[in-house]
Amino acid sequence: MDFTEAKFVDVDGINTRYFDKGSGATVVLFHGGNFGSHHGADCAADWNLNFDGLAEECRVIAVDKIGQGYTDNPETDDDYTMARVVRHALGFLDALDLHDCHIVGHSRGAYLTCRMTLQDPSRIKSNIMVDTATLGPGQGRNHIVFADTPKPYLSRESQRWVMENYSWNPKVVTEEWLDELMRVAALPKYQESVRKMLDEGLDERVFLPNHAREKGDTFDRLVSTGTQRPNLIVWGLNDPTATIDQGFALYEIMIHKEPRTEMHVFNHSGHFSYREHPEAFNRLILDYAQSV
Numbered sequence: 001m002d003f004t005e006a007k008f009v010d011v012d013g014i015n016t017r018y019f020d021k022g023s024g025a026t027v028v029l030f031h032g033g034n035f036g037s038h039h040g041a042d043c044a045a046d047w048n049l050n051f052d053g054l055a056e057e058c059r060v061i062a063v064d065k066i067g068q069g070y071t072d073n074p075e076t077d078d079d080y081t082m083a084r085v086v087r088h089a090l091g092f093l094d095a096l097d098l099h100d101c102h103i104v105g106h107s108r109g110a111y112l113t114c115r116m117t118l119q120d121p122s123r124i125k126s127n128i129m130v131d132t133a134t135l136g137p138g139q140g141r142n143h144i145v146f147a148d149t150p151k152p153y154l155s156r157e158s159q160r161w162v163m164e165n166y167s168w169n170p171k172v173v174t175e176e177w178l179d180e181l182m183r184v185a186a187l188p189k190y191q192e193s194v195r196k197m198l199d200e201g202l203d204e205r206v207f208l209p210n211h212a213r214e215k216g217d218t219f220d221r222l223v224s225t226g227t228q229r230p231n232l233i234v235w236g237l238n239d240p241t242a243t244i245d246q247g248f249a250l251y252e253i254m255i256h257k258e259p260r261t262e263m264h265v266f267n268h269s270g271h272f273s274y275r276e277h278p279e280a281f282n283r284l285i286l287d288y289a290q291s292v
Contacts, residue, residue, distance in 0.1 A: 012095075043181070
């Protein structure tokens with residue numbers, strides 16, 4: 001993944017960075033995390049071990065979500081919500097005029113792809129969700145796993161510690177990946193989002209209450225109507241933050257109304273299952289995209 005080949009598009013006034021390579025079926029990758037996180041500056045670079053391999057057999061697009069990477073922050077304090085992230089992501093598909101997309105989301109990005117599919121399945125061919133406590137029923141374990149995150153937050157060693165503790169094999173935390181996470185963390189607009197979420201309390205006052213309401217609505221929709229599109233759930237058996245029990249519980253909910261739902265579990269894999277098994281993950285996604 002060549003970070004110098006980034007492209008930008010205006011999505012309803014939000015300057016949005018993305019990477020686009022290859023031809024064939026369209027696979028759109030949405031990373032995890034959220035704006036203003038002091039643990040890690042997640043962005044499209046999270047997919048750097050998968051991007052080029054996928055591009056050999058399909059058109060692959062990796063995008064920085066709103067407020068993350070080099071994409072602009074939300075317009076107002078009231079827009080620091082997952083609902084705004086969903087609107088931006090759907091707007092991104094519109095801006096690039098993408099159709100019949102296989103959308104792949106990791107962690108909070110998997111909650112995103114599920115909401116996108118529920119709200120507007122017209123451009124979506126399949127919904128692929130990877131290791132997501134944000135969407136999975138029950139309580140995630142981030143507050144336990146990262147209770148002793150070293151300070152200063154967002155330093156290179158702090159981000160390395162976080163990503164290694166997410167992972168089964170710490171070797172997947174490459175210097176190239178950390179380089180890009182550090183560049184993002186140093187951006188004035190990213191530092192602004194951290195101040196807003198932590199110092200000004202938007203995390204507690206706006207982000208979390210909105211997400212709680214939206215997550216309840218999401219489960220209601222999954223139980224009542226389903227996604228109306230094929231779903232693939234991918235999980236790391238050894239994920240320390242999104243437990244495998246959450247993955248199985250999510251599968252049971254989704255298959256109730258959408259029988260075209262499958263689940264794949266990677267052994268010896270933590271939260272970034274796609275980085276820990278890049279070749280096998282890519283093969284899984286490519287074969288799935290061809291089969292639905």
